[in-house]
Amino acid sequence: MRVTISDVARRARVSKTTVSRVLNTRGEVDPATAARVREVIDALGYVPSSGAVGLARGASRTVGVLTPSLTWPWMGEVLQGVADTVEAAGYGLLLYTCHRGADSVRHFTDQVSARAFDGLLVVEPENTLDTLTSLYRGGLPVVLVDDRGHRPAFPSVATTNRAGGASAAAHLSASGRSRPLVVTGRRDFGCVRERLDGFREVLPTGLVVEGEFTEATGRGAVERALASGRTFDCVFAHNDLIAAGALRALREAGLRVPEDVSVVGFDDLPMARHTEPPLTTVRQPMREMGRAAARLLLAGLDGEPIPDEPVVLPTELVVRGSAPGA
Amino acid sequence: MRVTISDVARRARVSKTTVSRVLNTRGEVDPATAARVREVIDALGYVPSSGAVGLARGASRTVGVLTPSLTWPWMGEVLQGVADTVEAAGYGLLLYTCHRGADSVRHFTDQVSARAFDGLLVVEPENTLDTLTSLYRGGLPVVLVDDRGHRPAFPSVATTNRAGGASAAAHLSASGRSRPLVVTGRRDFGCVRERLDGFREVLPTGLVVEGEFTEATGRGAVERALASGRTFDCVFAHNDLIAAGALRALREAGLRVPEDVSVVGFDDLPMARHTEPPLTTVRQPMREMGRAAARLLLAGLDGEPIPDEPVVLPTELVVRGSAPGA
């Protein structure tokens, strides 16, 4: 049925050892023999069983990816960056979700114990940071894609939240705005504090409202600010969903964007192009972060040391209609 | 280092065979022995090596998922449905992308030959349908999540495109619209023909423009229709991106939605809630399609026969501001 190394060995009239050697391109094989073996391999369409190789070598050439959810707006970007890098290196990619709660987590940790993968990439796993830390301490290579400012006790890839906040403020300031309404996500996220600090460094005045990373937060914050008579000439939303809610509330209040109030978001989700007007926003390089994390992990699996400080990638201000340039 | 079945056997003072038996809950073990073995397993935190089990059993309890891209707007929904189902069944999920072209495809087919997974789930793989068909004929269980109306020569999960088109027409008609502008994707997609047929069954008149599934197509189609003086009182866009483009072009032309022209899309992407006004659209149950496909495949791996005709899931009209009810 299945073509095995024995079939190849028999047909090429060499030992399995020799076949294995040409497979793994160890030098010590006679060129003629090697050529003959390679011919047989092609003729038979032989591909080594990944399971058997893994068992014999004690490594599966597979990377695990753990995420809380696959439906978050930017998750596809991260995963694509990871997948491109991992595949190009010839590794497999095992995907795990914490989506079904405790049951998912058990399934995942069992797979860790089962040695299903050699290293782990984690994207924002919420409440599992402790578990992950102990897995890392136990010897499992782990890298976190960290858009929340968790700063874990193991290698991670982050972005310049502080500079991103500052760039939003600088842009608004340059276009003559000076009374911002800042709508943040939860303050216990490191990224929220960083974005806020960066923003205030440039534009220290204005109103700050804390909420969730949701459209409802953006809408509610703007409605309440307007109702209470607070005046503001721009909104800095800590993500694009908040910004979308703000846009809607402004429109419903009869205010024009950007003439009366300009709006800047954070993330640059695909939907940022489709709001009315299109959203000026601080882009997080999610795909690049996925790529960088994968490269870090693969390097670690190759024996290179993984840096302990986070690898930090730059944000970029994307200017669209909701807050045009000066 | 690693706890193996031998460690458990030794400590429980039984043979590996017996340990294996309690692991796989074959009945023929003395209850007392079984209990003792289970205690040792817990005490040692033993989990069987998935690689070794796979090699011995000739099956990896892993499912492959092949997709062209992870960044398509509805891909996360499909994958989440797949992941939930696959994980709950205790299977692993290996993810492959055709994203890097021929190189990706080679990586993928090698993994097939390497027996890295027991069955394959495919999401819209564009040009690989022939390859997949021959893999299926060669004995690999394959199920396709088919939102494009490919109708492959192997099991698949589809949606009611025709009924979806009809429901859009019925909704528009009931709210008094009778002169539609229909903007479709490429006619060589089965889903496009089906959606169009369903729509015209109810609303046979109007203008039909073919294009791509992009915002630019929607925008251009509306601009051109307006420029040429064609009159229409509603737009049926074959997906939500086209609809978003149509909304923008209508707004820029000074037309009000839905007062002057109402708009219906297809898909119900997350962005459909964020357009201005929010988009009435025909929802495709992508997560349910992912779940159904996974269930089908897992049943097949369990030895149950997989039905050859596509499993068809219903669409649902989601009414929002761009085309309110009558």
Added chain:
DNA sequence: CTGAAAGCGCTTACAG
């Protein structure tokens, strides 16, 4: 009910 042995398909010292 239980165990010794062979086998799954590879890799890797070891010896020549």
Added chain:
DNA sequence: CTGAAAGCGCTTACAG
């Protein structure tokens, strides 16, 4: 440069 043999960690007839 090459091969016989042991081993990776399991499962599964087979025998008792």
